[in-house]
Amino acid sequence: MDNNTDLDTSTPDSKATYVLSNVVEVVERILTFVPTKSLLKIASVCRLWSNCARRVLRTQQQMTWVSACGPSNTEVHALCNTLYEEVKKVFLLPKMVLAIMDCETFKVPFYCHRQKKSKRSRHSPVEEVTSVFPRNCSVLGITTPGIVLTPTGSHSRPPEEHQEGEAGFAIMFPSMEGVKIKPLHFCQNSLSTSAMKEAGLIDNPELRVVLLFVYEVYKSGGARFLNEILEPLAKSKALIAGGLVESSFPTRLCCGRGGYGMVGLALSGPKVQGASVLLDQDVSTPKEAESTIRRLKAANIPERNTLGFMFACVGRGQNYYNNQRNVEADAFRKVFPGVPLFGLFGNGEIGCDRIVKDDYTLCDDDTDCLQHEYTTVMTLVHLG
Numbered sequence: 001m002d003n004n005t006d007l008d009t010s011t012p013d014s015k016a017t018y019v020l021s022n023v024v025e026v027v028e029r030i031l032t033f034v035p036t037k038s039l040l041k042i043a044s045v046c047r048l049w050s051n052c053a054r055r056v057l058r059t060q061q062q063m064t065w066v067s068a069c070g071p072s073n074t075e076v077h078a079l080c081n082t083l084y085e086e087v088k089k090v091f092l093l094p095k096m097v098l099a100i101m102d103c104e105t106f107k108v109p110f111y112c113h114r115q116k117k118s119k120r121s122r123h124s125p126v127e128e129v130t131s132v133f134p135r136n137c138s139v140l141g142i143t144t145p146g147i148v149l150t151p152t153g154s155h156s157r158p159p160e161e162h163q164e165g166e167a168g169f170a171i172m173f174p175s176m177e178g179v180k181i182k183p184l185h186f187c188q189n190s191l192s193t194s195a196m197k198e199a200g201l202i203d204n205p206e207l208r209v210v211l212l213f214v215y216e217v218y219k220s221g222g223a224r225f226l227n228e229i230l231e232p233l234a235k236s237k238a239l240i241a242g243g244l245v246e247s248s249f250p251t252r253l254c255c256g257r258g259g260y261g262m263v264g265l266a267l268s269g270p271k272v273q274g275a276s277v278l279l280d281q282d283v284s285t286p287k288e289a290e291s292t293i294r295r296l297k298a299a300n301i302p303e304r305n306t307l308g309f310m311f312a313c314v315g316r317g318q319n320y321y322n323n324q325r326n327v328e329a330d331a332f333r334k335v336f337p338g339v340p341l342f343g344l345f346g347n348g349e350i351g352c353d354r355i356v357k358d359d360y361t362l363c364d365d366d367t368d369c370l371q372h373e374y375t376t377v378m379t380l381v382h383l384g
Helices: 003-024 024-031 038-041 047-059 079-088 127-130 192-198 222-234 286-299 329-336
Strands: 066-067 098-102 138-144 146-149 160-162 165-171 178-189 207-215 239-245 248-249 261-268 272-279 308-313 342-345 356-357 360-363 376-383
Touching: 003 165, 024 047, 038 047, 066 079, 066 146, 079 127, 079 165, 079 342, 098 146, 098 342, 127 138, 127 248, 138 165, 138 261, 138 272, 138 342, 146 165, 146 308, 160 360, 192 222, 207 222, 222 239, 222 261, 222 360, 239 272, 239 308, 239 356, 239 376, 248 286, 261 272, 261 308, 272 286, 286 329, 286 356, 286 376, 308 329, 308 356
Parallel strands: 098 138, 207 239, 308 342
Antiparallel strands: 066 165, 098 165, 138 248, 146 160, 146 342, 178 261, 207 261, 272 356, 272 376, 308 376, 356 360
């Protein structure tokens, strides 16, 4: 009897060990509740867990984000502090990150071409952002006068416009079936028709959306540079949206100190859809803003796995709406309550009224000019 009792006592542990070592379905189900950073560590336990972890990662194809607004209680930007904590909790493996931060408190260092890596600061603001992501993850960083963000958490949380103070966000994109996201970079030394074609911006039937950000364009030659980019893009069937910003990071040494250039993301693939509307200078009341944004409903784009982007002029916002705060962000949420909204206040806006869906593109030919001032470009991007 004593022997049988001992055997019965050990049986539950033995069964649990057997299940976790041999039953694939159970292991995979359990691993779906484990954040990605812990999942990668678990994958090293055994071959079964490694295979299960790999399959779980392939199913995690919805993007997520981390956002923050200050002031920070440390020397680093508020977003950096938040990233350290929140990235541990995400359920995806980032392949591409779009980070946008205010230029007032986030300073982008410029490294001399001849400066050795060993002499560069190990604690620069840029490294604070990029160090939290995997080494094979591409990070596209932007600094700009103002930020539009949805607080970290639920998609239904109300978006916020921050025209002053410390604020920023990082959108993390995993590998997604049917979606290709490619970072872009051109400067005065590298822009050419052949380079744009090689990047997939010209003669690419799979191209659906281009988010582009131009920096230092006010300098001599910058206007011509911007026209050389926008002219072929205006003729494409893709949705083009973005703005004129202060700077980009990580620093591109090919540009030279203070040189102008463009960074962005090219989104291709059959599952990508997009739509944008232009809130022009005449839109100056909350009712008019909501009415214009409501036109995006005509695109009939699913809200699931969709992001909203707002690219506004620094001259709009609170002052433009008789000291009413958050007017355009609130209007967007009223029309699309389940879509998170992100964006910036910049020195110029890029975009127009356009719908890119399935295999067709609809645009207003009369207003198909991509460069604007004192406007807002409101955009939806669906990733399948």
